[in-house]
Structures are given as structure tokens and as C-alpha cells.
Amino acid sequence: MPVKFPQFRSRREAFPESLWTRCPSCEEQLFNKQLEKAMNVCPSCAHHFRLSAPVRLGQLLDEGSFEERDSGLISVDPLGFVDQKTYPDRIAAAQVSTGLNDAAVWGFGKVEGTQVAIVVMDFGFMGGSMGAVVGEKVARAAEASLEERVPLVVVSASGGARMQEGTLALMQLAKTMAALERLRDAGVPYVSVMSDPTTGGVFASYAAMGDVNLAEPNALIGFAGARVAAGTISQELPPGFQRSEFLYGHGFIDRVVTRAELRRELTELLHYLVPRRLEPARG
Amino acid sequence: MVDRLLRRGRDADRDAAEPADLPPAIDPDADPKDGVWARVQLARNLRRPRTLELLGVMADEFIELHGDRLFGDDEAIVAGFATIGGHRVAVVGQQKGQDTEENVRRNFGMPHPEGYRKAMRVMELAERCGLPVVTFVDVPGAHPGPESEERGIAEAIARSVGLMTRLRTPIVSVITGEGGSGGALAIAVGDVVLALENAVYSVISPEGCASILWRTSDEAPAAALAMRMSAQDQQALGVVDEVIPEPPAGAHTDPEETGRRLKAAIVRELDRLVTIPPDVLVEQRYRRYRSIGAFEETAAPEPTPTVPPRPGLAERLRGLIEAGQRAIPAPLPVGRRQEPPAREDV
Numbered sequence: 001m002p003v004k005f006p007q008f009r010s011r012r013e014a015f016p017e018s019l020w021t022r023c024p025s026c027e028e029q030l031f032n033k034q035l036e037k038a039m040n041v042c043p044s045c046a047h048h049f050r051l052s053a054p055v056r057l058g059q060l061l062d063e064g065s066f067e068e069r070d071s072g073l074i075s076v077d078p079l080g081f082v083d084q085k086t087y088p089d090r091i092a093a094a095q096v097s098t099g100l101n102d103a104a105v106w107g108f109g110k111v112e113g114t115q116v117a118i119v120v121m122d123f124g125f126m127g128g129s130m131g132a133v134v135g136e137k138v139a140r141a142a143e144a145s146l147e148e149r150v151p152l153v154v155v156s157a158s159g160g161a162r163m164q165e166g167t168l169a170l171m172q173l174a175k176t177m178a179a180l181e182r183l184r185d186a187g188v189p190y191v192s193v194m195s196d197p198t199t200g201g202v203f204a205s206y207a208a209m210g211d212v213n214l215a216e217p218n219a220l221i222g223f224a225g226a227r228v229a230a231g232t233i234s235q236e237l238p239p240g241f242q243r244s245e246f247l248y249g250h251g252f253i254d255r256v257v258t259r260a261e262l263r264r265e266l267t268e269l270l271h272y273l274v275p276r277r278l279e280p281a282r283g
Numbered sequence: 284m285v286d287r288l289l290r291r292g293r294d295a296d297r298d299a300a301e302p303a304d305l306p307p308a309i310d311p312d313a314d315p316k317d318g319v320w321a322r323v324q325l326a327r328n329l330r331r332p333r334t335l336e337l338l339g340v341m342a343d344e345f346i347e348l349h350g351d352r353l354f355g356d357d358e359a360i361v362a363g364f365a366t367i368g369g370h371r372v373a374v375v376g377q378q379k380g381q382d383t384e385e386n387v388r389r390n391f392g393m394p395h396p397e398g399y400r401k402a403m404r405v406m407e408l409a410e411r412c413g414l415p416v417v418t419f420v421d422v423p424g425a426h427p428g429p430e431s432e433e434r435g436i437a438e439a440i441a442r443s444v445g446l447m448t449r450l451r452t453p454i455v456s457v458i459t460g461e462g463g464s465g466g467a468l469a470i471a472v473g474d475v476v477l478a479l480e481n482a483v484y485s486v487i488s489p490e491g492c493a494s495i496l497w498r499t500s501d502e503a504p505a506a507a508l509a510m511r512m513s514a515q516d517q518q519a520l521g522v523v524d525e526v527i528p529e530p531p532a533g534a535h536t537d538p539e540e541t542g543r544r545l546k547a548a549i550v551r552e553l554d555r556l557v558t559i560p561p562d563v564l565v566e567q568r569y570r571r572y573r574s575i576g577a578f579e580e581t582a583a584p585e586p587t588p589t590v591p592p593r594p595g596l597a598e599r600l601r602g603l604i605e606a607g608q609r610a611i612p613a614p615l616p617v618g619r620r621q622e623p624p625a626r627e628d629v
Contacts (some may be wrong), residue, residue: 072581083496132576159393204437224427
């Protein structure tokens with residue numbers, strides 16, 4: 001007689017996705033409304049779920065304070081890129097599934113009354129990948145924060161540069177870094193918040209270069225994908241490789257901050273990171 | 284101490300090594316995938332002249348400087364002073380090995396963070412001394428292993444890119460072989476970017492791109508074509524300013540001629556750039572990188588032309604604002620996070 005395996009089917013039906021979410025870390029079935037209340041952090045194992053850009057903005061900013069800028073920027077297909085789907089098809093699908101125009105949203109807002117320029121990335125939009133639109137938004141946010149002398153906050157969630165835009169995506173590293181260097185020269189502060197995941201070209205440009213670098217717990221943060229690392233060198237990867245705590249341990253992250261604490265920590269930091277007053281005060 | 288690189292016994296080395304690889308017969312009527320793939324193979328050719336070999340042809344002398352003053356000396360990047368056509372310059376270049384022993388020493392041309400930090404040290408020194416910088420790019424990608432991550436490869440690349448965007452001295456970058464992603468860009472931000480005819484430049488290796496988007500690295504030639512990674516395509520995209528023709532059968536068949544052609548272009552650019560005041564130069568460089576990349580700017584904040592099944596961002600934010608956090612819309616549907624990660628690997 002064959003061994004009879006337990007039926008999982010009925011169990012799955014008992015937890016419809018519209019009401020329940022299974023925690024990928026502890027496998028606990030979580031009631032969606034409860035999960036939302038807990039800021040999308042698993043109450044039993046503290047797994048930090050990925051956030052969409054609007055939800056992240058809602059969690060960090062004062063109610064009603066967000067004014068979005070440049071929401072009309074849309075990716076085009078400079079290479080005529082086709083893999084198994086065309087790039088415009090992938091963009092259209094991502095726009096429908098996220099309700100966003102691209103993988104980053106920027107604007108001005110207030111964190112406990114402190115005005116900031118803020119960029120938030122959304123991993124749901126093509127893996128949060130950085131093409132010309134994301135690069136442009138980060139650069140415009142940096143230039144606006146320089147202009148207005150308000151701190152810049154960037155919350156990253158990205159797999160890296162967007163392959164479908166080829167080297168034009170790679171050049172966004174230079175575009176964003178050029179703008180950030182000017183910010184730094186002028187003494188306007190920049191806080192980088194890394195969430196799961198922050199990898200590739202996004203980590204190797206603006207995400208790594210905050211005046212203060214914060215990260216959510218156990219977020220995947222690294223330059224090369226673990227698969228590449230494991231494939232290129234036949235070497236065992238250390239435990240916790242490329243997690244927030246690993247980078248904290250090696251000195252590249254100032255503070256690992258839980259989501260519940262993030263807004264308060266940001267407020268306290270911004271209290272110290274006041275943009276230097278320039279021209280009139282001089283001499 | 285000071286190393287002086289004189290012309291090395293390249294010919295003797297070459298005879299002892301493996302036979303020359305593919306002939307570069309590029310037939311314009313053939314499958315375009317084959318054309319670009321032939322160039323990828325040429326760019327990776329083991330006998331392709333590297334930074335030191337090219338300097339041997341181009342420079343009157345080369346004084347190599349070593350070490351990043353923080354950790355060690357990375358031989359995958361060479362840096363120092365050289366005189367090229369009467370211009371005293373600082374040089375930074377990636378250096379693959381010509382044989383197994385040298386490749387082990389030079390880590391197959393894949394720099395660790397200390398390599399980029401050495402590059403930054405020499406570039407900053409060049410800025411202080413008023414020397415132009417010439418960089419030579421030939422890298423499969425920055426070293427992707429644990430040591431690299433532990434010592435901050437991403438931070439080193441980001442910092443180097445940032446430094447080059449504001450360096451107050453002329454920068455001429457040459458893509459001589461493989462321009463592999465961030466590991467290449469870290470020393471390739473310039474006032475002028477040149478590329479050898481069979482050089483390639485890409486955001487991810489074609490194998491990496493294929494394994495993510497096609498789910499098999501066998502499709503690397505298709506990925507190479509889709510990413511338009513040849514020097515000619517890069518020029519058309521505005522990433523590269525000028526393509527320097529190689530000898531008919533490829534740079535590895537005649538490094539001297541390759542070096543002569545490259546030298547003429549570099550000297551011509553240096554002649555021009557050294558006359559530009561630093562403020563103007565830095566502003567022009569900022570504009571160059573600030574304007575790169577294509578997008579559309581629609582006036583309306585409405586998201587998609589296709590009707591989204593869920594409310595747009597503006598509505599969702601309004602909802603948030605009005606009703607506070609309990610009104611956060613639709614819980615994260617786990618399903619939509621299942622798409623293939625569009626991640627850049629190296």
C-alpha cells in the first residue's frame with residue numbers, strides 16, 4: 001500500500017491569499033489586517049516583509065505632508081530590448097501590478113515636522129531595478145535637496161541596475177553619485193536607509209554612500225549576487241553573508257533599525273543632521 | 284621602490300603560449316548574434332594587450348605606485364605616473380595576467396576594494412599635482428567573493444565613481460577589453476571615453492544576463508546582442524565618444540600598432556582637455572553624466588495609459604492620508620513578488 005501523504009490542498013484553501021499571508025521565514029499564517037497593523041513585520045519571528053513605496057511613505061512621513069514630484073517620468077526602451085518578453089511589456093505589466101510609473105517615487109515630506117526630500121524605491125516594480133527614471137529621480141531629489149537645503153533621505157529596495165537599459169542603466173551610478181557629491185560638498189546631509197534587498201548597482205552607488213547608513217534587520221545587502229559569489233569562487237559563504245548584520249559587523253552600516261523604530265531613529269538623526277547655513281552667514 | 288616597465292619580451296612570451304584564438308572574421312551578413320559574440324571573444328582574448336603592454340608602446344616611462352594605504356596592494360589594478368606624447372599623466376588601469384601564474388597574482392583582473400582605493404589615492408594625487416588622468420578599463424567585473432564584500436567593494440566603487448565625477452583635472456578613459464559593469468565604471472568616468480574596436484561594455488556579463496532573463500547561460504550571445512554591448516553600439520548610445528580601430532585581425536595580433544593608434548587619440552584628447560579651465564571641465568563632466576539615459580516626461584501625474592486594476596499612487600496616498608494607517612490599502616500580495624529578480628550580478 002502506498003504511503004499516504006497528508007493533504008495540503010485543503011489547508012491552503014483555508015487560508016485564502018486575500019486574507020492570510022504565510023511568513024516566508026517562520027511559516028506562520030498571518031492575518032493580513034494584523035500584519036498591516038504590525039507595519040508588515042511578522043509578529044512571531046520579526047521577519048520584515050517588503051513594502052510598496054506608498055506604504056513605506058505612509059510609515060515614515062507625517063500624515064498629509066507628502067508632495068510627490070516628477071511622477072510623470074516614464075521609462076522608454078532605448079535599446080529595443082527583447083528577452084523572453086519585450087521591455088515595454090515588462091514595464092506595462094509592472095505599472096499595472098504596482099500602480100506606479102517606475103521603481104522609485106520622490107517628493108518632499110515631513111518627518112515629525114522636519115522637512116526632507118525623500119526617495120522611496122519599490123521592489124515590486126521590476127525588482128526595484130534602476131534605469132534612467134530611477135537615476136533621474138534620485139539625481140533630481142539630490143539637486144532639489146541641495147537647492148532647498150533640506151536633508152535627503154533615500155529608502156532603497158532594489159536588485160541593482162536595470163539590465164534592459166544596458167550601460168545606460170550603469171551610467172545612472174555616475175549620474176546619482178555626481179549629484180550626491182555636490183550635496184556633500186555643500187554640507188547638506190543625506191541618510192540612506194537600506195531595506196530588503198539592496199544589491200548591485202544601487203548598493204554600489206547612492207545606497208552605500210549615506211552620511212549615515214541605516215538598514216532594516218536581516219535585509220539582503222550586497223554587491224554581487226550570492227549565486228555569482230558562490231559560482232565564481234569555490235568557497236563557502238560565511239553564515240549571514242550579505243545580511244544587514246554582516247555589513248554592520250564590517251563597518252558599512254551605522255545602525256540596524258527595526259521598522260517600528262525607524263521613524264523615531266530618523267527623527268532623532270535629522271535633529272543632529274542640520275544642513276549647514278551658507279552664503280549669508282559667512283564672513 | 285620604482286619599477287620601470289621597459290618593453291617586455293612579449294614576442295618570446297607569445298610563442299611559448301597557446302595558439303592564437305578565433306580569427307575575428309566578422310561577416311556582416313551572418314547572424315548578428317555571431318558578430319557581437321565574436322567581439323566578446325576578442326575582448327576576452329588571452330593575448331589581448333593590457334594596460335602595461337599598451338603603456339610599453341605608448342609611454343616613454345611608467346613609474347608604478349603601489350598600495351592603498353589602508354589594507355594592501357591589489358595587482359589587478361596598476362597605477363602610477365607615465366609620460367605619453369609629452370604629457371605627464373597619472374595612469375590607472377586594470378591588468379589581467381598573460382599566463383596562469385600571473386593571473387593568480389592578478390586575480391584574473393578582478394579587483395578587490397583595495398584596488399579601487401589605490402586608484403582613488405592616485406587620482407587624488409594627480410588632482411593635487413595638476414596631472415591629467417588616463418584610465419584603461421579591462422575587467423570581467425569586480426571580485427565578487429566574501430573578502431570583497433567584507434572590505435566594502437560597493438562602497439569602494441561608489442566612492443570612486445563619485446570622486447571621478449568631481450576630480451578637477453582632465454580624465455581620459457579607454458575601454459580596452461571587457462567593460463564589466465560597476466567594476467569597470469569605477470575607473471571609467473571621464474571627460475572623454477574611448478573604446479578599442481573590439482572592446483565591449485555592459486551592465487552585467489552576457490552570461491549573467493542570460494541566466495536571469497533567459498534562465499540559461501547558453502543564451503549569452505543573445506543577451507550580448509540585446510544589451511548592445513559592442514563598442515560601436517556604445518558609441519551610438521553616447522556612452523563611448525570614439526571607437527579606435529584595431530589592426531584587421533584584432534589588437535592581440537599587433538599590440539604595437541594598437542598602442543600607436545590609441546596613443547594618437549589619447550594625445551589628441553589630452554591636448555584639447557588641458558586647455559579647459561577646471562571649473563568648466565567639472566561642470567561639463569557633470570552635465571555629460573547628468574544627461575545620460577532616456578526617459579519620457581509626461582505632464583500628467585496619472586500613471587499608466589492602461590487602466591490599472593488598483594488605484595494609482597495619488598489615490599492610494601490620498602487614501603492613506605485621509606484615513607491614517609489603518610487605511611493602508613491592499614495587503615502586500617505575495618504573488619506579485621514572484622517575478623524574476625531583475626538583478627545585476629557583477
